[in-house]
Amino acid sequence: MGAPRPTLAAGDKQMIDWRSLLQPHRIVLMALFAGLVIWCAVSLRWDWIPEYTPLAIEGAWRTIWILVVTTVAGFLLAIPLGLAQAVGPWYLSAPAKTFCTIIRGTPLLLQIWLLYYGLGSLFPQIPWIRGSELWPYLRQAWPYAVLALTLSYAGYEGEVMRGAFSGVNKGQLEAANAFGMPRFTMFRRIWLPQAIRNVLPTLGGETILQLKATPLVATITVVEIYSVSSRVRSDTFIVYEPLILLAVFYMIIAGIITLMFRRFENQTVQR
Amino acid sequence: MAVSDSAAKEIQAPDEQSEAIRVTDLHKSFGSLEVLKGVSLTAHKGDVVAIIGGSGSGKSTFLRCINFLETPTSGQIVVNGEEILMRADGTPVKRRQIERVRTRLGMVFQAFNLWTHRTLLENVIEVPIHVLKVPRAEAIEKAKILLDRVGLGDKADTFPSYLSGGQQQRAAIARALAVDPSVMLFDEPTSALDPELVGEVLTVIRDLAAEGRTMLLVTHEMKFAREVATHVVYLFEGCIEEQGPPAELFGNPKSARLQQFLQTVG
Secondary structure, three states, X not given: XXXXXXXXXXXXXXXXXXXXXXXXXXXXXXXXXXXXXXXXXXXXXXXXXXXXXXXXXXHHHHHHHHHHHHHHHHHHHHHHHHHHHHHOOHHHHHHHHHHHHHHHHOOHHHHHHHHHHHHHHHHHHOHHHHHOOOHHHHOOOHHHHHHHHHHHHHHHHHHHXXXXXXXXXXXXXXXXXXXXXXXXXXXXXXXXXXXXXHHXXXXXXXXXXXXXXXXXXXXXXXXXXXXXXHHHHHHHOOOHHXXXXXXXXXXXXXXXXXXHHHHHHHHOOOO | OOOOOHHHHHHHHHHHHHEEEEEEEEEEEEXXXXXXXXXXXXXXXXXXXXXXXXXXXOHHHHHHHHOOOOOOOEEEEEEOOEEOOEOOOOOEOOHHHHHHHHOOEEEEOOOOOOOOOOOHHHHHXXXXXXXXXXXXXXXXXXXXHHHHHOOOHHHOOOOHHHOOHHHHHHHHHHHHHOOOOOXXXXXXXXXXXXXXXXXXXXXXXXXXXXOOOXXXXXXXXXXXXXXXXXXXXXXXXXXXXXXXXXXXXXXXXXXXXXXXXXXXXX
């Protein structure tokens, strides 16, 4: 529909009113913060930055695409996982439930290592895999990192989607049924959109958690932004400066995720 | 005569063209509880059949069996001359057939059940576009006419949650009309409404009755049933206790149970 959708007023009206910033306690806090930033800029060492900028851009880019690919793929996996648990027959719901329980019950670091050191050391022993066209990829670390993060996101979101599918009002589906809507159409047009809408805030939080899980893949030699900061530290013995920039990077990405999900939420109207 | 009881079903053959719905010996059990104990009813084109009865009499279940929102335990259902094929346990043989038949039965629910994530206009065009494959522009044009007709032309881009119950139910009627139903099924359309909102919905239904639409109406509004129905069926504990033209049924009820029922509902 081309028609404009009414947005939730609360979300829009929270824009900053500049005059309210000019109160004494706020001015003091802002001055303190500005002082901190200036002190950081002046007294800390930043001369290493030019040398590491190309590597940092590469690492940031890798963090971002790993985040995007694993959340999208993980969510696509979470839909059947949630559906199977919500309404599936036992032979679908039992494996889905088992998968989610295992993923949620074990540390992500362990999952990454099991895939990388387990599968990663098993594959080279199997001749047809070694000979296959996928081998140039499978001998690198990132496929295992992407797989582990995808499965992890799918496990958590599968559980979220189970609740989301069950939580959709039965009358909504009954209306679709009563008008002869084929099952897949009903799923695509009614059930899935309503389920996702109900858990958008949760998904936003989970995506930020996923962002903050990405540094774990540095442990299997994937060069993303966290590993770049480690590299700076070990090369130059400069500890805090890279970590501060790293924190700023994660906060910016988390902020963007928050804003994106808030936009989604404003586009959908709560019941 | 609008409705036949089961004994008269054999002599209906010549009438088949004008039959909109024929239900024969419908049984429905929930576990060990038998809710419908052999209900037969025929609605001809243009009939407005009101189904009344106390709580738990099976009237809603009966209506919901006609479009298989509830699976009958046994019996026969014919819609526009097409018999819905059932297995021995009452489950439909072909889901496709059920889907096709359902598109001709416009259902209006007690709880409205408008799709909350879509505007009124989107609600009305949803089934025409995505089930009946009507071109989008055509569906929109028709939906606007229908929304105008139920007095909601200015609310086309509003979401259901912003509307009163009466407005939502009128929109739900527009949604049902959008599929050009051969029969409309109303399942207690005013029971969830505040008293002051009942009238606006009844007005819309009354207009539909006046233009000769075939309707099955489960209702608690006795005055309304008496006014618009061409035929009234009184269900008691899963059986048709009494049926007939409204003037007769309300004016001169024969069964003691119906007399008592009419007294209690006033």
